[in-house]
Amino acid sequence: MLQFILRRLLFIIPTFFVISFVTFIVIQLPPSDYAQTYVSGLLAQGDNIDAQATLKNLRDLYGIGEPAYVQYGKWMWGILTRGDFGMAFEYQQPVSFIIWERIEFTIVITLASLLVSWLIAFPVGIYSAVRQYSLGDYLSTFLAFIGISVPSFLMALVIMYILFKYFNITLGGLFSSQMEKAPWSLAKVVDFLQHTWLAILILGVSSTGGLIRTLRANLLDEMHKPYVITARAKGLPEWKVVIKYPLRLALNPFISGVGFTLPLLVNGSIIISVVMSLPLVGVMLLRSLQSQDMYLAGSLILITSLLTIIGVFLSDMLLAWVDPRIRYQ
Amino acid sequence: MEGPELLLEVKGLKTYFFLDEGTVKAVEGADFSLLRGGTLGIVGESGCGKTVTAYSITQLIESPGRIVEGQILFHRRLNGVEGSPATTEVVDLAKLRPGSRSICEIRGSEIAMVFQEPMTALSPVHTIGDQIMEVILLHRKVSKKEAREQTVEMLRHVGIPKSETRLDTYPFQLSGGMRQRAMIAMALMCRPSLLIADEPTTALDVTMQAQILELMKQLQREMGMAVILITHNLGVVAEVCEQVAVMYLGEVVEWADVEALFADPLHPYTQALLRSIPKLGQSKKGRLDPIKGMVPDPYNRPGGCPFHPRCAQMIAGRCDQERPPLVRRPDGRTVRCVLYADS
């Protein structure tokens, strides 16, 4: 068990560096830089400035123009020693000042939608497997395929249109304006849910399809294993047999399925936040990429990736906890 | 007790699987009976329907399979007051709905089963203690603590050392022999009147086989239960059983006492089967006599006597036309072969 945890933990560290490195390269790739984008923006607006001087000033200020590896080294050093992710140019503030709230809400919404997808996938998947080839099974299989095939942002677009057209509802933001600054309370939570339920629901539903398919397939596999016959031969009633044995075993891949559900959910939440104009990581990332706000974009990519990996790590731990075969290996 | 008492009678049992590709007549006429405390061996080549017969008895056949015909009469001893003579009730297990309450009450409590592969027959994510205790918690009114104590006791009884700690281990942490012992402990928890063991030693190595068989014999003596031992090994039958039913392509072709069968096999298939086992004292070079041909596939059972394509004594025009009748001999043995139909 300890060995298992250590091995998984050790996997996270190189992963962190690989991702940070790739991220940094990616951010460095464009031929222009923020200073240039900024100055051309000013020039385009007709501001009368000394372009060269401003450029140089900006570049010196933010360390732009140093060799890439120096920049990377400085960036990493700042992150690891001070939790300093660099400057967000456009906001004129350190990255770490402006991202955490968005990241927290992104985590909340992602986890909530993970919960929703479980709540749906669980009963449907079990029903589908226990009543294989029934009408309900065909129906849920079909719906699962639709869930897999319709990306969340398209679903969101269509539903938002329907809500707007027929119910005159527009959703957007995380809170109503008077709740924005209020301290946390039950009312604020309710307000939060009122604003985000659709996003949570859509994200949940869109990753349910895959889960239903996995659960069904696993359960079907397990239902025909000899230990199920043993359980029946003991005299257990059928529902108890299913719950205690095959279902219990089919749960394992379900839990390890978090490994692919979580990245999917994070993907979804990024696009959906743009579509539904929720102030989450997605919108900020998009904006920062467009304006080449490199430290901000890089940090966002790095942190979301890292968080996902940690989530997957936690699901691995959960798996080891419920599956003795892993625990005792 | 006055005279031997019947425990189980199987009459004309037929179990089919209805598949898209056709109907598999896995059991096509099984007749035998078993005395209380007796030991019956069911032998036959792989695929002849032994397991399906065993599963039929406890209604474990899964869809698309179904018992289509026949009776499985189980003489249940109703729990009388201690000391007073017990009354019995006859239940036709074949009539019970699979998964119904009545069959669930009998399974595990009065008829218990041991399977071939202890590794796969035990859940890998539950401790063996959990899986064994469950039986007694289900059928008897006992507290968790008592159940645990009884389980420890039973595990010790079947020869698992340090049973208090073994209780909390998982099947994959035990050796094959230990796992099978645990299986047996599980089956015996409720002191069933019938234990069905489906090739309990096939998956084990030879020394382990002998130990497990020895254990089963000993436990049977102690507990007085009846045993149906399914095997494809005639040697095992000779060693352990009192009676034997020989199966071929879903039919019980011969049913007799072990001594009688070995001394005087009636059915040509039994004769061939006996010729094919090595005998003590036979020179190593002496060739075994394999039965000619292969077992046909169950979709296409030969008409008439199913054995006729391979039978040396086949009577053309008869064996391949009509199904041989079930002949009951004066000494109680039964055989399904036209050679004995006229006597």
Next chain:
Amino acid sequence: MNTAGIIHQTAARTDTEAPIFVAPEWKLVWWKFRKHKVALISGIIIVFIYLVAALVEFLAPFSPTATNSKYLYAPPQPLQFDGGLFVSGYTSTVDKAALRRIFVVDPTQKIQVGFFVKGIPYKWFGVLPSDRHLFGPVDPTQPMYLLGADRLGRDLLSRLIYGTRISMSIGLIGVFFSLLLGIVLGGISGFYGGMVDTLIQRTIELVRSIPQIPLWMGLSAALTFSISPVQTYFAITVILSLLAWPDLARAVRGRFLSLRTEDFVMAARLDGASQWRIIFRHMLPAFYSHIIATLTLTIPSMILAETALSFLGLGLREPVVSWGVLLQDAQDIRSIATAPWLLIPTLAVVIAVLALNFFGDGLRDAADPYAR
């Protein structure tokens, strides 16, 4: 097969080996696949869609980039029939408050619609010049917007048809690249084993465990900043395949490992069949069906990814037309509310992806001999 046949065959075994009929692998797969009705129908739909993609110039009545300031956001005209096909014309009024034109379909104006009409000239597969289109207004100056017009008065139907080519081909080409990567890396992994295998496995695990959209966004933002549309197209394809290869590599490696030990390959070895014969006759066919199934299931995820990226404005850009580019116009609720038909490309995406998923799933089932 009948009983007598089996018995005779068995009897004959002793002297000469009876020939046993073995259906070739692809036939077995086909037989099983045929049973999946939904997958079969999906297959037909996919062929149809790719046909559309191939014949874009002929099928689309107009150019995808031709703007018309008279018909901004013109709503769809339903196709009607009165002995010949026609659509009704529009009358428009200007809404001073909203500062835009309001269109009303005017049943008194009839615009004849004909087949094989003359329109903008193009070249069949870039070679044969022609100006015939499958259908269109008989008088090319008349408006015909079967699916409505966008904010620049471009014909959505034509744009959708053109978008089919880009969206569907990006999936295909992307899959091809990632298959190359997957086969090379998965093959190396399965063939050599040991350290190399471990390294590649860890890499696969890594790529699979990070959310891809942020990286995609970063990559395409970086790559597509100042390059031409054609370069963008290839850049996007490469980016998509860069992150999609792990699934394929896993499939390749898995098949490799299991095939090495599979019974019939063993049997062929014992039989004395030469290595190459084993590989070509026995290993590859079993290999294909699986890989093709995985491939088919990768295409839709590529299409979706392209759609997402283009939708966000980080993928393909005007004047290139893909479904994702079309959906960019439907980004905010206000434009959808004015012109709901801008959502129509959603339908194209969903149908294509659904069909590909069903098809791939049926294929995978058929390719797996042990599937229930």
